[in-house]
Amino acid sequence: MLAKENGRALLAMFLSTAFFMFNDATLKYTAQTMPLGQVIFLRGLVTTALMGMVCLYLGQFKIGWRLCHPVVLARALLEVIGSMMYLTALTKMPMANATAMLQAMPLMVTAGAAIVYGEIVGWRRWSAVASGFVGVMLIIQPGLDGFDAWALLALGAVFFMATRDLVTRRMPKGLPSFGVTFVVCVAVTFMGAGLGATEVWVPVDTWYLWPILGSSAFIIGAYYFAIVSNRLGELVAVAPMRYTGLLWATAIGVLVWGTFPDWITMTGMVIVVGSGLYTVHRERLRLRAEQAVEQAEVNKKAASRPSASQDPASTRAAATA
Structure with missing residues (x-):
């Protein structure tokens, strides 16, 4: 895995986490006066229409039924289950507690990547991720009252979302990301319709x-x-970047609701950011070490090859002459 690719992946996850936090805040605010299923369905109509136009413009529908690859459908199903569980919990418990539950996902993804894909996870990166989770707890400061049945529902959502991320790596390389996003939008829209069937709109x-x-x-x-x-x-390498969602959530709280973090929360933010930066640092060191080993092997092979002056055929020709 090239360092450049990991750098782009970290930036993409940073943006994804920010957008998720903005979406959660907007959806929770709207769901105070509109049933959750109706909110999800109406949002799904808009997202499906927009993504459909983007995919049509980019010609990503030309691959046809390849967008219905089993891995894509499995990912969409996991997205639907995880989203339904998390959004339901989000509307029934404080957003801070729900966000705290969500921060357990990097731990699950890291463990899953090590077990399923055999990715190398040293004790330093395990320690950094664990430290980040401690920082999350300092930021959220959850009380025992927050961990009820809705919190368990949120933890279940985290499991399905982590599995979704693991499944994503199994998708064929040729499938366009916008097309996969369109499939997810369609699936979530149907989820909203199904949930809305039990509500009064x-x-x-x-x-x-x-x-x-x-x-x-x-x-x-x-x-x-x-x-x-x-x-x-x-x-x-990417999973710990999800912790930055807490920074976005704090900023939203300050700008929109005027809630300023106390010193315990600030301490947690420093720990979260520090653990994320340290994880990136360790990833860079590992990549440099791997590149150095590969370069040494290349140099060793090059040195073991006989040069033109040592070629037996050249030596015999010179002796004959």
Whole structure:
């Protein structure tokens, strides 16, 4: 895995996490006055239409039924299950606690990548990820009252989302990320329709227009960059970048709701950022070491090859002459 590819994957995951946080905040705010299934369905109509136009413009529908590859469908199913569980928990518990549950995903992804794909995870990176989780707890400061049945539902969502990320690496290289995002949008829209069948929907006026459009734009960006990140980079290198979602959540709280973090929260933020930077640093060191070993092997093979002056055929020709 090239360092350049991991760098792009880290940036993509950073953007994906930011968009997910913006989407969560917008959706939670809208769901206070509109049923959750209706919000998801209306957002899904917008995202599916927008992604459909993008895919049509880019010609990504030309591959036809290849977009229905079993791995793509499996990923979409895991996305639907995880999203439904998490969004339901999000509307029933404080957003801070729900976000704290979500931060367990890098640990699950790291363990899954090591077990399933055999990616190398040293004790230093395990320690960095664990330290990041400690920092998350300091930021959220969850009380025991927050860990109820809804918290267990959120943890279940984390499991399905981590499995989704692991499955993403199995997708064929030729499948376009925008096309895969379109399939996910369609699946989540049907999820909203199914959930909405058990609800009493409210009339939609112009007040709901901007939140729905905003949430649609955020979720498209989040889906797309998550797919790009997990297909491009190593999972163990990319997963800790999800912790940056807490920084975005804190910024949203300050700018929108005027909630300023206390010193314990600030300490947790420093730990989270520090663990993420340290993980990136260790990844760079590992890549440099691997490149050095590969270069040494190349040099060794080159040195073991006989030169023109040592070629037996050349020596015999010289002696004959």
